[in-house]
Amino acid sequence: MTNGKVNIHGKEYSTVAYRIHQFRSDHPDWQIHTEVVELDADHVVMRCDICDAAGVHQATGHALETRNASKMHQTSYVEIAETSAVGRALGFLDYGSQEMQIASADEVIAAISSQSDPRVEKMTKAVMACTTLDELKIVWGGMNEKDRKVMQETFTKRKEEICRTTEQM
Numbered sequence: 001m002t003n004g005k006v007n008i009h010g011k012e013y014s015t016v017a018y019r020i021h022q023f024r025s026d027h028p029d030w031q032i033h034t035e036v037v038e039l040d041a042d043h044v045v046m047r048c049d050i051c052d053a054a055g056v057h058q059a060t061g062h063a064l065e066t067r068n069a070s071k072m073h074q075t076s077y078v079e080i081a082e083t084s085a086v087g088r089a090l091g092f093l094d095y096g097s098q099e100m101q102i103a104s105a106d107e108v109i110a111a112i113s114s115q116s117d118p119r120v121e122k123m124t125k126a127v128m129a130c131t132t133l134d135e136l137k138i139v140w141g142g143m144n145e146k147d148r149k150v151m152q153e154t155f156t157k158r159k160e161e162i163c164r165t166t167e168q169m
Contacts, residue, residue: 016087019095029053032089034082042067044078048085050093061088068153123151127158136162 014022023030031051038045043066050059063084065077073080123143130136136159143151 019090044081046081046085048089059089059092061085
């Protein structure tokens with residue numbers, strides 16, 4: 001990364017921090033407003049509006065983030081969504097690149113890293129297909145240590161679901 005820009009697959013993307021810095025340098029008297037549109041334990045939708053010095057609306061950006069998207073999202077999904085919404089609104093004002101890239105470097109990197117690994121998908125299907133704790137133990141026993149680390153959260157959630165179902169019977 002150089003000067004707030006990241007080259008991803010031959011295209012330059014600006015980080016949100018870089019976009020904000022450029023914007024604040026150009027428009028110190030403009031305002032960035034963010035608000036939570038929707039929030040629950042699993043996801044958040046954020047909105048960002050940018051107004052000029054006279055209070056006239058100039059751009060809007062939205063972002064949706066889910067709590068289970070990554071380890072960092074578990075504690076910071078609201079903040080991540082807010083940053084993305086700001087970055088998108090600034091993108092609509094043409095802050096970010098010569099090619100008018102709306103997505104920021106932060107968003108593109110997150111999208112690439114969240115693309116599913118077929119092996120993880122296969123393990124997830126195996127865990128979710130289990131209907132008893134004994135079946136879960138067998139699946140867990142067939143995993144190596146690295147796979148167990150990757151699947152720990154999914155495994156724990158499925159175990160809790162099976163236990164709740166068993167208690168209700």
